[in-house]
Amino acid sequence: MRTLCAPLFAFVLSFSSLAVGAGHEFANLADAKRVHGELLALDFIHRSGEFRADDGVLTRFFMPPYAIMKYRGVEADLREVPLGTQMTFVMLPDADGKLTQLVTTDDGQPADAAQLKKFREFTEKRGIAGWIDKTDGSTVTLTFFSGDPVAFQTAYGELLAVGKGGKLCVANDELRTWNPGVDGEGCSITEVNKVPTECFGSSGVQITVKVSNMLEGFRRGRVVRVFLTGWKVQDQFYGESLMGYGFGRMLNQELVENVAKEYPEQFPFRTDYSNAKLPWYQLKEGVKPPPFSEHVVFGELVEADVKNGGGQFLAELGGEKVGFTLTKPHAIKYLGADVRFEQLPKGQRYRFHLYQDEKGAFTRVSFISDEFSHCSANATTARITAVNGKRLHIAWQLPLVKDYNGDMQRPEDIGSAILAVGDATRVWKGDQQVKLADVKAGDVVLFNRTGELPGRPSSCADLWIGEETHKMVTEKLRKPVAGKK
Incomplete structure (x- = not known):
């Protein structure tokens, strides 16, 4: 099993299909099952989440390296897709036969140019992703990922030509890089080939590049990101990067490099x-x-x-x-x-x-x-972003962190979720129990909830508002334990 931890939807999935470099095959959508439902939670960092199908069944998913969500008819990063969106989820089974692999989504909307522009800007800050097909001497051959080969060619075709260059950076199967400035090599394109696009995830573009040094991560099946000519080579933001270079120590242990996964x-x-x-x-x-x-x-x-x-x-x-x-x-x-x-x-x-x-x-x-x-131990809290009746929209956030210049900065959110509340939900602020109606957007909360069971969706049991309240309830509980002989 694999534990996808962090936010609200921490859960266990089959690990056998998640090994580094596993698979190295794009998805045949003829084998996929299409399930319509509502998006309920997203883990931006581990590329996973959950949706509730129209029949009420909750499905928890992870995304293979080549997978990409679509929103407003075009490609989108998880951060760009609002919770509560009704869409079709295109799913494939994992190695255990369970439908846990999300390949793509379809919201039935026409292509939106503004959304496509946003996705391109997001991608170019991180490098376009692909996986290595083979290595030979000082050359690396790789195929890029895309959910829309035509749009990919339009956006990057001129930069993916013989004689052009860039920087080839080691990544993991969540498309996370370590430190592109170090874990990467300058490269020059020596060959460009068209490859089949019948299977989803293939951009149709395969390139061979020459590098000065072959890094450990340049192996067949491994994922890489490429910063093309003219793009700024930079780290992913704090929390998304596998290293967090230039910032304070990462307090959330679920975001640091997982040695059991990366170095089995x-x-x-x-x-x-x-x-x-x-x-x-x-x-x-x-x-x-x-x-x-x-x-x-x-x-x-x-x-x-x-x-x-x-x-x-x-x-x-x-x-x-x-x-x-x-x-x-x-x-x-x-x-x-x-x-x-x-x-x-x-x-x-x-x-x-x-x-x-x-x-x-x-x-x-x-x-x-x-x-x-668990959230306290990993320095993670939830921020209420919207109150919608008996549902709270939350964003998972990290504490302030010192940046390169010694200034304290708030990292970007690492996930989002919809939390169900009801008449049985107890709400606490300070040492007082307050009403559910007192919860408002902007509140920083921690909570406990019931389990997600067949025929009985999970709901919030207790919710604590404010970091001072979080400290208070912990200290109150510690006192009798500390005094025990």
């Missing part, structure tokens, strides 16, 4: 990100398990046997009941504080770190954390 050979066991053919790590008495050895599952806690140190939760989406026992030692986080098992409210969604028992079933839990705690 360093791990002698299976992880949620790679090494599907290896066995999972087995817990050893008195030995702290290594990083990335856990299998993360999200679910709603329904039973807690405090005396025997175990319980049951309902796994998200499928609703399967999972029985578990707590390992010794274990850790539990609630509202940002270390708590005892009996302090966890039932009927809420938690993150469970699981290990196999002697029968190979994932029943041993070493760590439980609620969404409030």
Whole structure:
């Protein structure tokens, strides 16, 4: 499994189709399923999200490297597509046969020139993406990605010609670069070829370039970005870049380079990100398990046997009941504080770190954390952008960070989501419970919610307004624990 963490829709997907350099094939749309629904959440950085189909079923998706959303009839980055948009989602199955791969979307609108211009400007700040077909000596052959080959040729055809140049930069399968100034090589185009465009994702343009040095990331199947002649070579913005070069240390650990995903050979066991053919790590008495050895599952806690140190939760989406026992030692986080098992409210969604028992079933839990705690640990808060009846539109934001000049800057939002609220939602501000009607655009919030289960959509259980409130509830919960003997 692969954990796509961060925002509201943190969840688990099959990792086997997400390995670095996996696939290297464009999508045959004849094999795709078209599902109409409403866009509910987006993770701009990990190129993932969720939509609710017209039949009420929630689908969580990730996008392969070549995939591209369309909005107003043209290509669009995830940041440019508003939540609540009704559209058709073109889906392909992953390696486990589940429809989790979003290839493209269709909102049925005519082509909008202003939107296309916005997408081109967005792309040129980051470099056009493609993957490597082969390397030979000091040359690299690559095919560019595009959801509209004709528009691609119109925009970049003159720059993609023999004798032209640019900078070839290493990226990952989320199209994120490390540091283009260093993790890239100047290149000159020696050959341009047309390639088939019957499969979605191919621009129809393949080039061969000559470089002075072959970087580690220049391997068949790997993703690259190319800054063409005249384009400014620059880092992606803080949070999107895999390095965050020139800024303060990244506090959100889900945005830094994921070594289990990018360098799987360093791990002698299976992880949620790679090494599907290896066995999972087995817990050893008195030995702290290594990083990335856990299998993360999200679910709603329904039973807690405090005396025997175990319980049951309902796994998200499928609703399967999972029985578990707590390992010794274990850790539990609630509202940002270390708590005892009996302090966890039932009927809420938690993150469970699981290990196999002697029968190979994932029943041993070493760590439980609620969404409030997880966001707090990763220095991430939600900003209310709109209040629409029983739905709150939120944007996920990072804290202020010191830039190259020593000035404090607010990074760009890293995701967005629609949060369902209702009569059962409790709202807190300071040490007082307030009304849901008191929530307004601009409020900075953290929240906990129920799990997404068959026939019962997730909804907000508790919502805390303001960073001072967040600190207050955590400190209040810590006091009895700190005083425990």
